[in-house]
Amino acid sequence: MELSMKKTLIAAALAVASVSSFAAAASENNQLDNFFVAGNLGKSDFRTSFDHKNSVFQNVRFGWRWNGIVGAEVGYAYLGRPKSSDGITTLSAKTQAATIGVNAKYDFYQNWYVTGHGGYLRSHIDAKLVSGGSSISEKSWNNGWYAGVGVGYNLTKDVSLGINYDNYHVKYGRGGANLPQDNVNVATYSASVEYRF
Structure with a gap:
């Protein structure tokens, strides 16, 4: 594993530990509403020159929300393995990312809610x-x-179902290496389940 990737994973682990200890202290003062874990499954659309639209998207996130509305999250996303071939040359790319960012959830009508999140990613x-x-x-x-962003329905006070659109801005390759560096937007469409502790 590349040294910079190891440093990123260590930084993410320290961030999670820091958030967890802070959240535990806040919970004792009734300032923290809940922790959550969420999983997504859907499809990804690689907006590249070969415009691949049929990759599987999987995502898992862990986090917490202050007063049940805004908080932090860390996660892992599998963006798929797009492939393109002209009969002579075949290009494929297995794409994954570790993420850390902020998230928000707002209940706007009875059991219905909207969500939003965003932040930094480290792609592999x-x-x-x-x-x-x-x-x-x-x-x-x-x-x-x-x-x-997403919209969904709270089945119970602890469990929600939703549908989501996410965009991941990743880069392929390394400048000056065998495969030149290229910026790519990956649009994902998914269904999600969230469980709150």
């Missing part, structure tokens, strides 16, 4: 280019951002 791209009998592989780690 495993790309492979195959042409004829030869191939080039490259792994790269890059910084980026993500943001999204």
Whole structure:
């Protein structure tokens, strides 16, 4: 694993530990409403030159909200493995990201709610280019951002179902390496389940 990726994971772990201890202290003073875990499953649309629209999207997030409205989150997103081929050359890229950011949830009518979130991501791209009998592989780690919105329904005080749109701004490759660096927007459409503690 690249050194910068290790540093990012360590920083994320320290952030989670800090948030957890702060949240526990806030909870004792009745200032913190809840922790949550959320999972998403859907499809991703890679807005690239080959415009791949059929990848699987999976996401899991952990976080908390101050007074049940605004808080912090950390997560992991699998954005899919887009593939393009012209019959001679095939390009594929397994795309993942670790995320850390802020989130908000607002109950606007009876059990209905809207959500929003966004923040920093660290993407891990495993790309492979195959042409004829030869191939080039490259792994790269890059910084980026993500943001999204959703709407849903609270089934109980602890469980919610929702539908969501998210955009992940990632980069492929490394400048000057075998595969040139390229900025890519990945749009995702998903259903979600959230459980609040």
